[in-house]
Amino acid sequence: MKWREHLHRNVARGEVSEWVGGLAFSDTPVTGEQAEQLVQALMDTAGQPERGKVGEFDWDKVTARASAWLSPPQMAALRERRAHHDWWEKASQRKPDQNGGAAK
Numbered sequence: 376m377k378w379r380e381h382l383h384r385n386v387a388r389g390e391v392s393e394w395v396g397g398l399a400f401s402d403t404p405v406t407g408e409q410a411e412q413l414v415q416a417l418m419d420t421a422g423q424p425e426r427g428k429v430g431e432f433d434w435d436k437v438t439a440r441a442s443a444w445l446s447p448p449q450m451a452a453l454r455e456r457r458a459h460h461d462w463w464e465k466a467s468q469r470k471p472d473q474n475g476g477a478a479k
Contacts, residue, residue: 380418387417387432394456405446413453416440436458 391413395405419440420433434457442450 383397383421387414390417398449398452401412402416403446405449409444412444413441
């Protein structure tokens with residue numbers, strides 16, 4: 376396994392693990408098979424990251440594929456996970472202002 380693929384897989388597993396954890400005690404917990412399918416969907420859509428940047432996935436393609444095997448409540452949770460991921464991406468790209476805080 377290539378190093379980049381290994382890093383992508385670790386990030387994908389982390390994303391899935393957090394999502395699965397949020398559904399563990401719900402009425403629609405995730406099966407191991409569903410979790411693995413989601414990891415694979417993330418891996419299949421992993422882009423070629425810039426140096427030092429790992430974990431760029433095509434969430435539109437992932438959610439489209441996942442709708443085939445996830446229930447509506449699971450899909451809602453996946454969309455929430457994606458929104459969190461998108462927020463974190465934007466927040467981490469902000470440059471600090473002169474006072475050391477995040478720029479607006």
